[in-house]
Amino acid sequence: MSENIFEKIWRSHVVAEVGTDATLVLIDRVFLHERTGSVALKSLKEAGRAIMAPAHVFCTMDHIVDTFPGRSDKTLMPTGTAFITETRAAAHEAGITLFDLDDERQGIVHVISPEQGIVLPGLTLVCPDSHTCTQGAFGALAWGIGSTDAEHALATSTLRIKKPKTMRITVTGQLGEGVTAKDLALYLLARYSAGGGKGHVIEYAGPAIEALEMEARMTLCNMATEFAAFSAVIAPDDKTFAYLKGRPYAPKGADWDLAVENWRALRSDTDASYDKDYVVDAADVGPMITWGTSPQHATTIDGKVPSFAEVSDRDSREAYDRAMTYMDLVPGTPLQDLKIDSAFIGSCTNSRISDLRRAAAILKGRKVAAGVKAICVPGSMAVKRAAEAEGLDVIFKDAGFEWREAGCSMCFFAGGESMARRARVVTSTNRNFESRQGPETRSHLASPEMVAASAIAGHLADPRKLER
Numbered sequence: 265m266s267e268n269i270f271e272k273i274w275r276s277h278v279v280a281e282v283g284t285d286a287t288l289v290l291i292d293r294v295f296l297h298e299r300t301g302s303v304a305l306k307s308l309k310e311a312g313r314a315i316m317a318p319a320h321v322f323c324t325m326d327h328i329v330d331t332f333p334g335r336s337d338k339t340l341m342p343t344g345t346a347f348i349t350e351t352r353a354a355a356h357e358a359g360i361t362l363f364d365l366d367d368e369r370q371g372i373v374h375v376i377s378p379e380q381g382i383v384l385p386g387l388t389l390v391c392p393d394s395h396t397c398t399q400g401a402f403g404a405l406a407w408g409i410g411s412t413d414a415e416h417a418l419a420t421s422t423l424r425i426k427k428p429k430t431m432r433i434t435v436t437g438q439l440g441e442g443v444t445a446k447d448l449a450l451y452l453l454a455r456y457s458a459g460g461g462k463g464h465v466i467e468y469a470g471p472a473i474e475a476l477e478m479e480a481r482m483t484l485c486n487m488a489t490e491f492a493a494f495s496a497v498i499a500p501d502d503k504t505f506a507y508l509k510g511r512p513y514a515p516k517g518a519d520w521d522l523a524v525e526n527w528r529a530l531r532s533d534t535d536a537s538y539d540k541d542y543v544v545d546a547a548d549v550g551p552m553i554t555w556g557t558s559p560q561h562a563t564t565i566d567g568k569v570p571s572f573a574e575v576s577d578r579d580s581r582e583a584y585d586r587a588m589t590y591m592d593l594v595p596g597t598p599l600q601d602l603k604i605d606s607a608f609i610g611s612c613t614n615s616r617i618s619d620l621r622r623a624a625a626i627l628k629g630r631k632v633a634a635g636v637k638a639i640c641v642p643g644s645m646a647v648k649r650a651a652e653a654e655g656l657d658v659i660f661k662d663a664g665f666e667w668r669e670a671g672c673s674m675c676f677f678a679g680g681e682s683m684a685r686r687a688r689v690v691t692s693t694n695r696n697f698e699s700r701q702g703p704e705t706r707s708h709l710a711s712p713e714m715v716a717a718s719a720i721a722g723h724l725a726d727p728r729k730l731e732r
């Protein structure tokens with residue numbers, strides 16, 4: 265019987281069918297962070313349970329840690345220190361691998377897991393964090409869970425879940441010059457709505473996906489969460505293997521050769537079927553920006569703030585009006601007329617070395633507009649070091665950007681770091697909810713190059729139009 269890639273991974277992980285609507289599946293890797301992982305470790309201990317496979321459990325400090333140079337266990341978040349110190353103590357006691365604040369491998373969980381070769385094709389990986397789907401870019405089944413499920417996974421190396429449905433999005437042709445994976449993600453959200461992937465594992469396929477480098481594939485898979493999907497997956501290929509080869513936790517020697525041989529079979533059969541099957545032409549995708557408070561509120565940068573009539577097929581009048589008031593917008597305003605207060609480059613969506621390189625190419629020899637607060641937070645300390653080795657930090661700093669230590673930072677106000685009240689922020693992150701980046705902040709999601717171009721212009725701007 266023909267199978268798609270999800271079904272192949274699923275089949276090889278089924279332990280037992282439990283009841284009519286749930287399956288017990290084997291969990292190969294668990295990743296934790298100090299915000300939610302600490303909760304799981306604590307209650308596991310209180311229940312008197314041990315971790316089944318500590319060698320396959322990893323933990324990082326990313327959400328609550330500050331990203332200022334010279335940071336310590338003290339945090340801007342008033343109760344943050346306890347999360348850090350308790351996670352550290354619990355991780356040591358449990359014998360799991362911890363990427364602590366002073367560890368050169370520290371960074372955002374979904375950035376460092378691939379960097380370290382912890383996620384591998386065909387594995388199941390869970391983390392109590394919604395953007396775990398990022399790691400599906402490697403042909404793994406990786407998904408976000410709650411802290412209680414994390415406890416179950418830690419104690420038993422299994423999870424009881426309902427089998428998700430499948431959806432394929434085939435992207436034909438090639439993305440245009442200056443159009444990125446982030447633009448594709450926002451385009452799909454605008455086209456199919458933020459609920460479009462609900463309950464499904466999305467397989468991204470087709471020539472435009474095959475052409476994406478691994479870091480771009482991660483950006484695309486990252487935003488499956490905004491799509492309400494269970495997860496996303498991309499079949500592994502030579503780019504995947506080249507990325508993983510030699511990574512610390514990837515197999516070595518003969519084991520590597522055998523692994524690659526097996527991984528090559530991890531592709532959907534040509535006659536595989538899906539619950540939903542969409543085809544998109546890459547030529548239809550342009551540089552995107554969000555205008556509202558849902559990731560589906562996206563349009564091309566040369567567009568205008570839409571009228572209700574233009575979005576009424578997916579937004580209620582109430583949601584639209586609320587977004588317009590919150591974002592302080594007037595329908596019909598060209599998006600490029602919107603002045604910004606802040607620019608942020610970072611997060612598990614767009615903080616890897618290729619993201620920083622593309623932003624730096626725009627910033628080189630230019631200055632951030634007067635009055636704009638601009639911040640770059642590399643996704644990991646490894647990304648930070650790589651960027652510094654290439655002199656990217658100097659380009660960012662010369663342009664007027666702050667250059668930070670790795671972490672989630674201002675992707676996530678709840679971690680303690682914040683933009684100014686009501687600031688209009690152009691941001692390379694994935695969530696534009698109310699107050700996501702600080703009290704009453706107005707976030708516009710975009711690619712790193714659009715964030716850079718907007719920081720220079722002082723208003724939302726098309727990176728392709730900057731004069732050289």
Ligand SMILES: CC(C)[C@H](C(=O)O)[C@@H](O)C(=O)O
Pocket residue numbers: 299300327392393394395408676
């Ligand atoms: C703190 C964590 C549970 C949360 C998530 O799961 O998404 C965070 O990473 C976020 O992006 O809001």
Ligand code: SF4
Pocket residue numbers: 327372393395610611612613671672675676693694
């Ligand atoms: S960078 Fe943002 S979206 Fe990603 S894990 Fe951290 S808080 Fe969540």
